[in-house]
Amino acid sequence: MSENTVLVGAKPVMNYVLACITLFHGGAKEINIKARGKAISRAIDVEEVVRRRFLPDVKVKRVGIGTDQVAPNEEGSSLTNVSTIDITLVR
Amino acid sequence: MSENTVLVGAKPVMNYVLACITLFHGGAKEINIKARGKAISRAIDVEEVVRRRFLPDVKVKRVGIGTDQVAPNEEGSSLTNVSTIDITLVR
Numbered sequence: 440m441s442e443n444t445v446l447v448g449a450k451p452v453m454n455y456v457l458a459c460i461t462l463f464h465g466g467a468k469e470i471n472i473k474a475r476g477k478a479i480s481r482a483i484d485v486e487e488v489v490r491r492r493f494l495p496d497v498k499v500k501r502v503g504i505g506t507d508q509v510a511p512n513e514e515g516s517s518l519t520n521v522s523t524i525d526i527t528l529v530r
Numbered sequence: 531m532s533e534n535t536v537l538v539g540a541k542p543v544m545n546y547v548l549a550c551i552t553l554f555h556g557g558a559k560e561i562n563i564k565a566r567g568k569a570i571s572r573a574i575d576v577e578e579v580v581r582r583r584f585l586p587d588v589k590v591k592r593v594g595i596g597t598d599q600v601a602p603n604e605e606g607s608s609l610t611n612v613s614t615i616d617i618t619l620v621r
Contacts (some may be wrong), residue, residue, distance in 0.1 A: 477568070479570055479571040479574060480567055480568050480569075480570040480571060480613055483570060483613035486595065487595070502594075503593075504578070504617070520578070522571055522574035522575050523574075526595070
């Protein structure tokens, strides 16, 4: 994962918004917002807040969707699939 | 909303997968999978299951993300924003 990636999890949306703004203010021209499973809708919330409220010059370059295979916690059970999103923002 | 749109909500993923397969088997060349808020991750689950398990010749043409304004239930409160996804599949 590159240094210009914000991995969205279960924290409040504004935490990740601040991370994105910090990267752009630090000179990044392109950042990636990534999430898996239930955090996917929060990743889109982050992108929308960054662009609409804080950085209107930022554009969505690409939205990738896919599947990751995840090793389960218990031994003996098989791999499970989880959906992923990868939003590329450019300034 | 066109007749070739599957709106993903809170039902099980396979309900929406079946709706997509039915549209393609009925001759549709292009369908849209749409969702809002917490159902967004389920919409990606639907797309992944349709393509990986059932219709490998189907491709993702476009993924659009955005914001809808929603009127709240109680009177007097203001509009709230909800994130959206619109996945276009082509065969």
